[in-house]
Amino acid sequence: MKAKSYAKVNLFLKIEGYKDGFHQINSRFLKVKNLYDEIEIKEADKFNIIGDFDCVLRDNTIFRAYLKLITEYPDIRDYFIGKEIRVTKNIPSGAGLGGGSSNAATFLKMVNSDSGLNLSLDELAKIGAEIGSDVPFFIYDFDIANVYGRGEIIEEFEEEKIDVEVYTPPIECLTADVYRMYRERYYNPTKSNFDKIPTLELLNNYKPEELNDLLRPALALYPELFKYKDGFFSGSGSSFFKLKQKDEK
Known part of the structure; x- marks a missing residue:
């Protein structure tokens, strides 16, 4: 099973306050369709996450998403037995492009579909928001959306296509x-x-x-x-x- 994990840019980003330890933003995200990582979930001898990451495993967004899933839905542990998650990285880190958040969101959606967990997008976005503020945008997969709060409020913005x-x-x-x-x-x-x-x-x-x-x-x-x-x-x-x-x- 393979999927593309797209980058984003902030077309604007305004900070409107600070609440409960998080900056409150008013922003517009655009999915960048010509820049993406690739994620593959395949059978292997043991569970593993492989990729050219810039952090230790415990800080990796895919690993954190995995921990959230097996904690909140223990029955899904069986799905991960003998699964390898391989990530081909193209989105640079520390670049403002949301690569880690996109990886977490794409992984959550892949597992949700492939395992039969069948959570709604809202449920996935709630899990994603605990991993990273940009994750919900990638869960909903809009081409362009206004984003509010700490990043958990997503509203599709309809306008002419831009690249x-x-x-x-x-x-x-x-x-x-x-x-x-x-x-x-x-x-x-x-x-x-x-x-x-x-x-x-x-x-x-x-x-x-x-x-x-x-x-x-x-x-x-x-x-x-x-x-x-x-x-x-x-x-x-x-x-x-x-x-x-x-x-x-």
């Missing part, structure tokens, strides 16, 4: 550090109406710093980003993106 080109500098931005810098030096939560505005209007009329509250703290933490600063900033970085022209393939 982006993504560029990731050779710099890894640590999400927790960027948010901490935001709180310490740039904290100014305000309500935004960007979620009501079509994406093309936003990208054509606002500066990158206006669209993403994390750009300035990321630049302060990682000044080497300045030489790559071209286009709009995704998440906590380090990736930038531009609109792809319609005549580009």
Whole structure:
């Protein structure tokens, strides 16, 4: 069983407050269909998770999703006996593209279908939200959606199709550090109406710093980003993106 695990970009990201230990966001996520990891679940001698990960196994989002499943649904343990989860990584880490969250969501959906667990998307999203704030977006699999709260509130946003080109500098931005810098030096939560505005209007009329509250703290933490600063900033970085022209393939 194989599936693609897509990247995302934040078309805008505004921070509207801080509650229960989490920043409250108003953002719009776009699925990037030409950038994805690949996940395969196949029979093997023993349970294993294999991939070129940048963390120890206990911190891996797929492993954490596995632990959540066997804890909340003990009967599913039998499904994992003799299963190998192999991940081919293409989405860079520390890039603001949601690779780890996408992997967890894709894994949850694959297991849900293949094992006969048959949880609803809402139930899967609730599990996913405990693994990572971006996981629910990938569970619902919208092409584009407004995202609120800590990331658990997802509303599909219908508009004309847009495509982006993504560029990731050779710099890894640590999400927790960027948010901490935001709180310490740039904290100014305000309500935004960007979620009501079509994406093309936003990208054509606002500066990158206006669209993403994390750009300035990321630049302060990682000044080497300045030489790559071209286009709009995704998440906590380090990736930038531009609109792809319609005549580009």
